[in-house]
Structure formats: structure tokens, C-alpha cells
């Protein structure tokens with residue numbers, strides 16, 4: 773039987789700064805999620821995409837990773853075009869989008885001020901990422917979006933953060949059966965500055981697809 777991974781409770785108390793931020797936004801926007809955001813997609817899939825943390829007006833509003841902000845527009849368009857999702861994506865999450873052979877989670881489950889979790893907050897959330905990885909029996913590739921996600925995945929797998937250097941487009945063999953792929957985060961900042969283009973992002977998913985087809 774599939775083990776459902778441990779997930780933070782709606783009122784997870786582990787990070788005082790994030791709890792205070794959550795309470796502020798619950799007062800301001802009572803209709804938003806304003807709580808830890810759970811993963812999206814099936815546990816039996818071969819690919820796990822690991823973002824940074826919920827966007828304030830994206831996943832923290834809609835309750836689904838990468839749903840409702842710029843990063844999600846690019847991520848879901850790319851997933852649909854490369855056959856990793858079907859249906860339509862809607863910024864409110866009011867859609868029939870289905871992930872195909874991938875699951876999406878965040879390294880840190882609560883929205884942090886200015887998108888920047890502290891080291892202590894990342895550490896506090898690590899057990900949820902470890903549980904997530906352990907609960908995916910068919911996992912072949914983890915895609916880390918950005919350096920923080922990369923470091924946390926390495927920690928979750930018991931590696932030193934320095935064991936594999938992050939680099940856009942790299943694929944690291946982190947165990948005999950598991951690859952860790954890297955991409956710059958698909959944030960508005962990275963795409964506006966040209967650090968990440970839609971073509972660069974697309975190529976990452978093409979490489980992942982090639983690897984799955986060959987394995």
C-alpha cells in the first residue's frame with residue numbers, strides 16, 4: 773500500500789516568522805489558502821519537481837503549487853507542451869489540469885516574506901521533503917528549480933550540499949537509480965533578466981523526457 777507522506781498541518785507551528793506572516797495574511801485575505809501548500813500530482817510518478825516555496829499571491833492564495841503566478845504560467849505551459857500535463861491551466865486553479873508522470877512540491881511549504889526562507893526554516897521543512905521523496909516508489913528524476921531546492925534535495929538524500937554543484941541543465945547521478953536535474957527557477961525575476969528563457973526551460977524538460985524514454 774502506498775504510504776502517504778507526512779505533510780505539515782494547516783497551523784504548522786515550526787517556524788515562528790512564517791507563522792506570524794501567515795497570520796497577517798489570514799487577516800488581510802481570509803479567502804486565501806494562507807497555510808502550508810501540499811504537493812500536487814500522483815505519488816506513483818517518475819518525476820518530482822521541487823520549487824522553492826509558495827508564491828505569496830500564487831500558491832499561497834490558490835493552495836496549489838505554482839498556481840496563480842508568473843512562475844506557474846511558464847511551468848505549466850512547458851509541462852503541457854512536453855506532455856507532462858494535460859487539460860487547461862487556470863491561474864485560480866479552477867481547471868481540469870492533470871499532471872502526467874510528474875508531481876510538484878516545494879522545498880519549503882509555507883510562503884516566506886520576500887520569497888526567502890531562512891536556513892532554520894529550510895531545515896525545519898526538510899523532513900517533509902524527505903518524506904515526499906521516500907513515498908515515491910517509481911521516482912527516477914528529481915528536478916530542482918534553483919539552488920535552494922537543489923541543496924535541500926541533496927540534504928534529504930543524505931548528501932552534503934557541496935557534493936554536487938548546482939548548474940542549470942546539469943543532471944547528477946545522486947544514487948544508482950536517481951538523477952537530480954537542475955534548472956534555474958522559472959521566476960519572473962529570472963525570466964525578466966534573461967537568466968532563464970522559455971527555450972532553456974523547455975530543453976530541461978526535453979532532456980528529462982529523453983532520459984525517461986531511454987530508461
Ligand code: URA
Nearest residue numbers: 823824825827837838
Ligand atoms: N510557486 C510555488 O509554488 N513555488 C515556487 O517555487 C514559486 C512559485
